Structures are given as structure tokens and as C-alpha cells.
Amino acid sequence: MKKIIITALITVASLSLKAQTTWVEYNYLKRGVVDYLERGIDLKSGYKLIKAGNYSLNFPDGTRFVSVYDFIKTGNRTDSALLLIYSNNRSNKKTYIVVPTPNAPNEMWDDYNATLNTISHMSSALHTVSYALARYTSTKFQN
Numbered sequence: 001m002k003k004i005i006i007t008a009l010i011t012v013a014s015l016s017l018k019a020q021t022t023w024v025e026y027n028y029l030k031r032g033v034v035d036y037l038e039r040g041i042d043l044k045s046g047y048k049l050i051k052a053g054n055y056s057l058n059f060p061d062g063t064r065f066v067s068v069y070d071f072i073k074t075g076n077r078t079d080s081a082l083l084l085i086y087s088n089n090r091s092n093k094k095t096y097i098v099v100p101t102p103n104a105p106n107e108m109w110d111d112y113n114a115t116l117n118t119i120s121h122m123s124s125a126l127h128t129v130s131y132a133l134a135r136y137t138s139t140k141f142q143n
Contacts, residue, residue: 021081021100026108029071029083029098030115037085048072049083055132059124063089066132084132086125095119097129 028044035041036049043049052068069083082099097115100108119125 021098021104021108023105023108025071025080026098026100026104026111029081030096033071033083034096046074047080048074052082052136053132055128055136057124057128061090061124064124064128065089066128068132068136082136084129086119086129088124095125099133 036043050070050072052070054067056063056065065087067085070079071081071083073080084097086095086097098112
């Protein structure tokens with residue numbers, strides 16, 4: 001049930017994304033953007049990464065965090081994907097979750113799902129990701 005809710009929220013969030021996520025963009029966000037965010041190396045040319053928000057939830061065994069970013073092509077100002085960075089206060093490990101556009105290849109969505117399955121404390125992680133996406137998505141409906 002939680003996966004269905006998460007998938008619905010992610011679909012709604014990704015509806016605001018107009019262009020199709022390419023494999024180059026997807027793989028860059030999964031691996032290459034770490035250099036930009038953590039090491040200060042320049043972002044991929046032709047793109048902007050805009051922080052959309054930080055969200056956290058407290059659980060009995062610790063706090064979970066999700067940062068949400070829009071990955072935007074600067075030439076045509078279209079969203080290419082969403083980047084969610086999941087972490088918790090008990091570990092320094094960050095999980096980079098790339099939410100592709102709705103029209104992205106099914107294999108990309110399968111990889112997204114596989115990424116979710118690598119997170120320990122899955123129930124609280126899904127809850128936190130769901131919360132972050134719901135909060136972020138609600139901003140897209142403001143006038």
C-alpha cells in the first residue's frame with residue numbers, strides 16, 4: 001500500500017516535468033551530481049540544480065531527512081528530473097533518488113524502484129520520501 005501511495009505522489013510530482021529525462025541526465029544525477037554537491041565541482045554545463053526544500057520526520061529510532069532538488073535545462077528552462085537525497089541521523093550514508101519524467105523509459109522507472117529497495121529502514125524511508133514529495137508537490141499547485 002505504501003508503495004502505491006509513493007508512486008502516486010511521485011507521478012503527481014513528475015507531471016510538472018515537461019521534457020523526457022535522458023539516461024545521461026539520470027545517471028549524472030545518480031552519480032555525478034555528488035561531485036557538485038559535496039566537493040564543489042562545477043555542475044554539468046547547460047543545467048541548473050535548484051534546491052526546492054528540506055524535509056524531515058522524527059521516528060522512535062531517529063530522524064529521517066529528504067532534500068528535494070529540481071534539475072533544469074537552462075536553454076529551454078524545462079525540468080529534466082527531480083533529485084531526492086535521503087539520509088538519517090544515525091548514518092552518514094546518503095541515497096540519491098532520481099525521479100524521472102512520466103514519459104521516461106520504463107527501465108528508468110525500474111531503476112528508480114530498485115534504488116528505493118536499497119534503503120534500510122524502508123518503511124520510515126518511504127514515509128519520509130512520501131512526506132517530502134507531498135510537500136513539494138503542493139507548491140506546484142499554488143497560484
